[in-house]
Amino acid sequence: MSDTRPQLKDLTLDALRAHLAKCGDAPWRADQIAAWVYTRGVEDPAAMTDLSADLRARLAADWRWRALEVEAVERSADGTRKARLAAADGEIVEAVLIPEARRTTLCVSTQVGCPLACSFCATGALGFRRNLSTAEIIDQVMRMRELLPEDRQITNVVFMGMGEPLLNLPHVLSAVELLLHPKAFAFAPRRVTVSTAGVVPKIAPLLEAAPVNLAVSLHATTDAVRDVLVPLNRRFPLELLMETLRGLPRLGPRRPIFFEYTLIRNVNDAPEDARRLVRLLRGLPSKVNAIPMNPHPGSPYRPPEPAVAERFLAELASRGVRVTLRRPRGSDIAAACGQLAARASGSRFVKPPLRSAENPAGGV
Ligand code: SF4
Structure with a gap:
């Protein structure tokens, strides 16, 4: 029972x-x-x-004390670790640990699947199954922390895994409260980032309730292209989204909005796209994270040639936009942005030797 x-x-x-x-x-x-x-x-x-x-x-x-159990862990050549985590009802979500020289970022999921069906995203192709509970969001932090050796901590948490966080706002807010609470995880607010594809009515309520970073998955500079890449744009088009962001209170140059922009070959990577992006961001404290498309099976989209991506970035930078080209992390294990699909990507999934009293170094 x-x-x-x-x-x-x-x-x-x-x-x-x-x-x-x-x-x-x-x-x-x-x-x-x-x-x-x-x-x-x-x-x-x-x-x-x-x-x-x-x-x-x-x-x-x-009380029950654990909401998720690690089913398997996959390790990328670049050190990124992706875990499949099983809930009590058998649903599977994925979380990704991204170790870098000076920080270790954990990317958590907020839903099983996603209802927004972005056309470049493997999670979107799964459809929507259910929201995660607060405990299931928090247990991603608990379980992934156990994969790290004792001398390494999770330094940043990003709500950018499976699902649209603002469509599960009550549970996301409770999880954020535990992450920030000094008696719980005690993360500094600037270490926690919540991403949205543009659920306009929930953006201000998120920031009123939690002093976290906001990331917006933009991906396009015209409604025609964004309607295809992020179908939510048909409900909340670009002009409304940008107007909402401009109207947010307590943003300053030290708290930019992060704009995620997946560069897709011949879709949104032209110099004209870059110039439109400059116009869209005018007057907003912003930082653009450009990420070359991570191809996944069944997707027609491909990343741009490196020279094209560089030209796009140069176009933005020359007009004063802060922009970084993100290396896709963990793309060989389908752990990169847009690739989470709660399925094994190959044979490298292993039962993890979790950190414990007998195995203090962890080991995955
Ligand atoms: S990109 Fe994000 S919002 Fe869009 S379908 Fe994928 S998980 Fe959902």
Whole structure:
């Protein structure tokens, strides 16, 4: 029979405090529980030695403590790791760890599949199955952290995996609250980025509730092209999207909006696209992340020739736009942007030796 008890990680700290108070426990016990779970990675209440035996027994009886289990991990030649994570109902999501010299970024999913069906994206081709819970979003951080050696930490979290975060806003906001809370994961707000394909009515509510970075998946500079690449554009066209972004309060030059722009050969990589992009961004504190298309099976789209991508970037830079050309990370294991499809990309998926007392170095 399936376990119907609630997941503890679905609760924000305030909600956990309120729950404890209702049960007659001291609300500040929530801080101790959070320190065990989120700071130390302990998910067994029996091991929480600073709690009373009675509270430990009730916590063990009343709650589920894990929402996702690692099914398999694939490692790219460039060090990127992609994990398939299984939920209690058997649904699979993917999370990607991207180690770089000075930081380690975790890309988390927010939905199983995605309803937005962007035409260049493997996740979009899956269709939509369901939203992830707060606990399932947080467990991506918990499980992926266990893949790292002890001397390496996750430094940045980006909500850019499977799904459109703003279509699952309540759970995304609760997860962000746990990520930022000083008694939980304690990430600095500038280390957390939430991406959207342009769900216009939810952008201001996100930023009002959470001081995170905003990334907008733009990918095109005309409605005609964006309607095809990001069909959501038919509901929220470019002019409305850009007007909404211009109207956001508390943005300044130190908090740019990140614009993701997948460069696709002969679709959106012409100098005229670059010049239109300059006009679209005028007056907005912005930074463009240009990413050459990551081809995946069944997709008609290809990346531009390197010289064409360079010309696109030079065109932007010469007009004062801050732009970076992102190397596709993990493209050999289908872990790069737009490639997550909850399926093995080859034979390199392995059962992971997770970090543990016996294996402190992890090892995937
Ligand atoms: S690009 Fe993002 S929003 Fe578009 S289909 Fe893929 S996961 Fe969904």
